[in-house]
Amino acid sequence: MHTAADLGALLDHLGAVDAVALSARLPAGVRRDVLAEGLPVGPEVRRAVVEWVVAHGAGEDRRALLGGPEPEAEADVLAALADVADPGLRTAVYLHPDASATLRRQMLAGGPGALPVPDELRTVLLGARSRQLLGPACGAADPELAAHAARVVRGPRRQPPPQAPDEVYAWLRGLFAAMPADFPGTFPELLATAAAATDTWPSTPTIRAGVPAWIP
Known part of the structure; x- marks a missing residue:
């Protein structure tokens, strides 16, 4: 067989x-x-x-x-x-x-x-809280979808997530600084992990390509 x-x-x-x-x-x-x-x-x-x-x-x-x-x-x-x-x-x-x-x-x-966006998908997204699903919807042509995504997809202090590579770098540096002293990792590891795991930021390919040069 x-x-x-x-x-x-x-x-x-x-x-x-x-x-x-x-x-x-x-x-x-x-x-x-x-x-x-x-x-x-x-x-x-x-x-x-x-x-x-x-x-x-x-x-x-x-x-x-x-x-x-x-x-x-x-x-x-x-x-x-x-x-x-x-x-x-x-x-x-x-x-x-x-x-x-x-x-x-x-x-x-x-x-x-x-x-057109399928009705079933639109219903799922309007009820979703997942950044992974809603991040791409921030620029949706459907204004209701885009508004819902904008409300859910937020960075620190309820601000929109950073876009430019230097802004993302600064954001991650601030995030690492707030980690407890016994956090089992280094900033370069955090930066590399974020760059490899996240593609909701348009600048992520630039970040990924530039990680070695940016490590302090």
Whole structure:
């Protein structure tokens, strides 16, 4: 009995056209197992299979791309699914733990040709208190969403979180200074951890790239 990983490896050994043709002919249940657990890793074949699923697959195929019980969907898959005009799927993409703040901001930004924010997602966000979910909504085209996010997403002393790299650095330095004397860590470790773990600040890539030069 071939596993999803075996079939995914087989797809990797085929050209993009043949991999798509085989994916289309697999029994539905087997194909969804492959999409959830054995997606090809070769970039050309992977891109071709994902594009076929987005354009021609059933809704269950697209949801399978989000993964199984412990999903680890990758950025390219989530970005492709975010452009599908399926409100339930787009809600699942936004709420997916691997969805980046950048992708979430794009999904809420509006503009010509943009897909509307799904009603289900809008309801979830208006009732949310999570900075991770609401940080990207601060610039949402929907004024009610943006206002709710602005009320919830706050930094120290109820001020908006800093944006510029030097402001973020100063904020983290102040945070570290307020730590108890027995805090088991150093400021460079705190700075590196914050830069690696947070992408709700537009300046975070700059911070991450500049961490070595900024360590006092």
